[in-house]
Amino acid sequence: MQIQILYFGLLADRIGLSSETMDLTRSLNVSEFRQILLNKYPFLGGEKFKIAINQQLAAEEMDIPLQAEIACLPPFAGG
Amino acid sequence: MQIQILYFGLLADRIGLSSETMDLTRSLNVSEFRQILLNKYPFLGGEKFKIAINQQLAAEEMDIPLQAEIACLPPFAGG
Amino acid sequence: MKKEHKRKKVLVHGPISPQFVADSIAKHQSKTDIGAHSLFLGQIRADQKSEGLVTGIDYSAYEPMAEEVFHRIREAAFQKYDLTCMHLYHSLGLVPVGMISLFVFVSSAHRRAAIEAVDFIVEQIKKDVPVFGKELVGEADQYVWKENK
Amino acid sequence: MKKEHKRKKVLVHGPISPQFVADSIAKHQSKTDIGAHSLFLGQIRADQKSEGLVTGIDYSAYEPMAEEVFHRIREAAFQKYDLTCMHLYHSLGLVPVGMISLFVFVSSAHRRAAIEAVDFIVEQIKKDVPVFGKELVGEADQYVWKENK
Numbered sequence: 009m010q011i012q013i014l015y016f017g018l019l020a021d022r023i024g025l026s027s028e029t030m031d032l033t034r035s036l037n038v039s040e041f042r043q044i045l046l047n048k049y050p051f052l053g054g055e056k057f058k059i060a061i062n063q064q065l066a067a068e069e070m071d072i073p074l075q076a077e078i079a080c081l082p083p084f085a086g087g
Numbered sequence: 088m089q090i091q092i093l094y095f096g097l098l099a100d101r102i103g104l105s106s107e108t109m110d111l112t113r114s115l116n117v118s119e120f121r122q123i124l125l126n127k128y129p130f131l132g133g134e135k136f137k138i139a140i141n142q143q144l145a146a147e148e149m150d151i152p153l154q155a156e157i158a159c160l161p162p163f164a165g166g
Numbered sequence: 167m168k169k170e171h172k173r174k175k176v177l178v179h180g181p182i183s184p185q186f187v188a189d190s191i192a193k194h195q196s197k198t199d200i201g202a203h204s205l206f207l208g209q210i211r212a213d214q215k216s217e218g219l220v221t222g223i224d225y226s227a228y229e230p231m232a233e234e235v236f237h238r239i240r241e242a243a244f245q246k247y248d249l250t251c252m253h254l255y256h257s258l259g260l261v262p263v264g265m266i267s268l269f270v271f272v273s274s275a276h277r278r279a280a281i282e283a284v285d286f287i288v289e290q291i292k293k294d295v296p297v298f299g300k301e302l303v304g305e306a307d308q309y310v311w312k313e314n315k
Numbered sequence: 316m317k318k319e320h321k322r323k324k325v326l327v328h329g330p331i332s333p334q335f336v337a338d339s340i341a342k343h344q345s346k347t348d349i350g351a352h353s354l355f356l357g358q359i360r361a362d363q364k365s366e367g368l369v370t371g372i373d374y375s376a377y378e379p380m381a382e383e384v385f386h387r388i389r390e391a392a393f394q395k396y397d398l399t400c401m402h403l404y405h406s407l408g409l410v411p412v413g414m415i416s417l418f419v420f421v422s423s424a425h426r427r428a429a430i431e432a433v434d435f436i437v438e439q440i441k442k443d444v445p446v447f448g449k450e451l452v453g454e455a456d457q458y459v460w461k462e463n464k
Contacts, residue, residue, distance in 0.1 A: 016377050017447030018460040060445070063380035079377050079445070085461035086376075086405060086446030087277070087357050087417050087437060095228050096298030097311040139296070142231040158228050158296070164312035165227075165256060165297030166208050166268050166288060166426070184344075188337030191356065195333075195413035198361035203415075204433070205354040207340065211424065212347035264344035266352075275360065277441075281434050284353070288426055 009035060011076050013045075018082040019057055023049055032072075039068040041078065057082050088114060090155050092124075097161040098136055102128055111151075118147040120157065136161050171244060176236040176254045177227060181265035182207075190253060190271055200250050200273045204280035206288050208268030210261050218304025222262040223312060228296040232256075239290045247283040249274045254287070256297060320393060325385040325403045326376060330414035331356075339402060339420055349399050349422045353429035355437050357417030359410050367453025371411040372461060377445040381405075388439045396432040398423045403436070405446060 009032045020026045038059050059066050060079040088111045099105045117138050138145050139158040213220045236254055250273045257267040270287050274280040292314045299312035362369045399422045406416040419436050423429040441463045448461035
């Protein structure tokens with residue numbers, strides 16, 4: 009199962025990537041995905057970020073659907 | 088005792104004057120002055136208006152000082 | 167106690183142009199402690215009256231008292247809110263429908279102060295400033311005296 | 316239920332000029348049911364950070380989601396307040412200190428709706444729109460990521 013992950017702002021900056029794709033071996037919820045991300049990029053441990061699935065903010069217990077576009081969003085700074 | 092009276096907006100329009108002077112035979116408070124005005128211009132009976140003395144809104148019981156500039160102010164319409 | 171601010175003339179002749187608004191904004195770009203501008207513009211509506219459609223408002227004022235009250239409103243707003251600067255303009259004379267007769271411009275480091283101050287200032291102006299408005303209606307020389315609610 | 320309004324692009328490249336604000340105002344002079352315009356402008360402050368003085372903000376966004384959230388905020392404001400029209404603009408890319416990065420423009424027949432709607436809209440934008448800001452500080456290429464409170 010493939011998902012596309014977009015990184016923005018501080019997260020893109022720290023990771024050094026604005027997007028990547030991941031192949032998952034099983035379906036995950038948001039909380040599990042977040043943990044995989046923190047295992048991969050342990051330096052994100054101190055950062056607050058929200059996760060959007062297909063452009064909607066997602067609760068931690070929400071399952072990630074097939075072909076999802078996942079966005080990792082650091083604190084907003086608009087205005 | 089002479090006072091100068093200024094009329095604005097609807098009042099100036101109805102009376103046909105923007106100012107006049109009156110010679111008073113004794114000192115008056117605002118309420119008494121208002122009554123003199125209504126006796127002189129009975130068609131103002133139905134109109135609401137405030138009275139300012141020397142550019143300050145005056146309470147009805149306030150005495151009118153010597154050389155006062157009295158302004159008769161219909162409802163405000165600024166903005 | 168904050169100091170009293172410079173007296174500025176508020177009453178201007180005729181409508182306030184969008185270009186004047188733009189120039190006022192541009193003048194504030196050098197004030198780098200400002201984070202928020204809040205602006206209010208009063209525009210003349212073509213209200214339907216029993217006598218006909220409003221085509222404009224002819225404003226008059228008890229000018230010295232009006233300027234004094236505008237000044238007091240300015241001072242009160244500076245006391246009440248944390249503001250960087252404030253500019254008020256109100257038209258006298260004829261302002262046709264669709265044109266602007268009131269321009270309130272408040273700047274602050276932060277948005278809350280700016281937005282709340284504009285609300286306060288507009289309410290005070292409507293309530294306390296001796297400005298009078300003759301609403302011109304219909305084709306002939308008819309008019310109705312305006313009254314703020 | 317009111318109808319859904321036309322989608323309009325909110326994100327624009329670079330600062331929003333005072334002239335653009337003036338042109339937006341001027342376009343509304345033909346809408347003679349409008350009595351009140353309320354405008355909010357966000358301007359970049361030269362804040363003092365431990366790393367130095369802020370010289371500008373470089374904005375980025377999750378653009379499709381940001382546009383979607385701006386659209387939802389517009390619809391919510393139209394539902395909540397009695398408005399004639401509404402225009403929102405937010406900068407992307409570099410906006411130097413003193414320049415404008417947010418322009419909220421709301422028009423209504425009456426002042427209360429216009430003023431309250433702007434307050435609501437600005438709060439929602441700060442809270443919900445995925446826009447990110449890199450505050451450039453000092454002389455070198457230093458920066459700090461901005462975070463709305």
